[in-house]
Amino acid sequence: MDLKELVTKKLTEKFPQINFDITDYKDQLAVTFDKQHIVTISDFLKNDEDLQFKLCEDVTAVDWARRKKRFTVVYHIFSLKLNSRIRIKVDVEETENIESVSSVWKTANWHERETYDMYGITFKNHPDLRRMYMPEEFEYHPLRKDFPLMGIPGSLPLPKKEN
Amino acid sequence: MGLEAKLTKDGFFTSTVDALVAWARKSAVWPMPMGISCCAIEMMASGDPKYDIARFGSEVMRFTPRQSDCMIVAGTVTYKMSHVVRKIYDQMPDPKWVIAMGACTSSGGMYRSYSVVQGIDQFLPVDIYLAGCPPRPDNLLNALMQIQEKIGRSKARDYQDIPLPELPVIQNN
Ligand code: SF4
Numbered sequence: 001m002d003l004k005e006l007v008t009k010k011l012t013e014k015f016p017q018i019n020f021d022i023t024d025y026k027d028q029l030a031v032t033f034d035k036q037h038i039v040t041i042s043d044f045l046k047n048d049e050d051l052q053f054k055l056c057e058d059v060t061a062v063d064w065a066r067r068k069k070r071f072t073v074v075y076h077i078f079s080l081k082l083n084s085r086i087r088i089k090v091d092v093e094e095t096e097n098i099e100s101v102s103s104v105w106k107t108a109n110w111h112e113r114e115t116y117d118m119y120g121i122t123f124k125n126h127p128d129l130r131r132m133y134m135p136e137e138f139e140y141h142p143l144r145k146d147f148p149l150m151g152i153p154g155s156l157p158l159p160k161k162e163n
Numbered sequence: 164m165g166l167e168a169k170l171t172k173d174g175f176f177t178s179t180v181d182a183l184v185a186w187a188r189k190s191a192v193w194p195m196p197m198g199i200s201c202c203a204i205e206m207m208a209s210g211d212p213k214y215d216i217a218r219f220g221s222e223v224m225r226f227t228p229r230q231s232d233c234m235i236v237a238g239t240v241t242y243k244m245s246h247v248v249r250k251i252y253d254q255m256p257d258p259k260w261v262i263a264m265g266a267c268t269s270s271g272g273m274y275r276s277y278s279v280v281q282g283i284d285q286f287l288p289v290d291i292y293l294a295g296c297p298p299r300p301d302n303l304l305n306a307l308m309q310i311q312e313k314i315g316r317s318k319a320r321d322y323q324d325i326p327l328p329e330l331p332v333i334q335n336n
Binding site for chain 2: 142148152159160
């Protein structure tokens with residue numbers, strides 16, 4: 001059984017009431033579903049005997065700028081048992097927040113902080129949602145499409161030049 | 164060769180204090196290696212036997228700012244890092260000089276981006292801008308020689324009454 005069949009079978013058996021969109025692009029599997037199920041499904045993917053996606057490699061996001069559901073949060077997870085990775089995609093509106101998966105994968109903690117820093121997506125029940133790269137008092141989210149590449153003048157403080 | 168050649172007759176020679184001090188200073192410019200990114204590799208290369216920065220009296224890379232004369236800022240300075248660079252510069256004793264090594268440090272280089280300071284002269288007084296991405300070690304040596312020339316022209320009394328800067332005390336950082 002190849003990965004796509006296995007994941008499809010497992011997920012539809014376990015969660016018959018949830019709509020899954022499982023797509024395959026260049027042998028990379030992506031699973032899309034509604035954001036409210038993120039923690040339960042993540043937990044299942046991690047702890048199921050046959051799947052064991054125990055490693056969360058990255059959490060990031062895509063900013064579609066004009067779409068109604070503005071962001072897509074993307075999770076890259078890896079299974080050591082199957083030696084393969086899949087991608088979870090969840091759409092989020094600009095004003096919404098999403099449940100944190102750091103209770104499932106510990107590494108998601110920092111990845112989610114980075115996503116929050118760069119896109120301004122807030123993760124509910126995150127243990128420590130602070131900025132990762134930018135200074136604490138910075139007001140913008142640099143990877144959003146409406147943020148100018150050269151930044152906003154004066155938004156980042158420089159040390160004073162004396163003499 | 165060196166000083167011995169000047170010792171003719173009874174072994175005295177006359178000079179001015181300015182010249183003597185400037186000569187002493189320029190012959191032992193101890194660098195503060197502020198190696199932040201890729202340019203730092205070339206800075207390290209200038210210390211190896213092939214280029215040998217020791218020929219110019221600058222082999223003592225001091226990893227504490229309190230013992231150094233010239234800060235070589237080698238690498239991309241981000242806004243977040245700029246405060247650290249300035250703090251280290253403030254801790255160096257006067258007189259002090261700064262080499263902005265590489266395109267990034269001088270002008271932001273290829274990083275035309277929100278996070279990178281577009282030239283460290285926005286917060287530091289720079290003496291030499293060094294072109295290249297990265298500049299070759301011989302280019303760094305050239306910059307060092309120009310700094311030495313600049314120091315050679317300086318007057319000892321220019322640095323007589325420099326007040327110590329008031330540095331903010333950071334309690335928990
Ligand atoms: S100037 Fe080039 S080599 Fe130097 S720090 Fe910038 S990118 Fe790296």
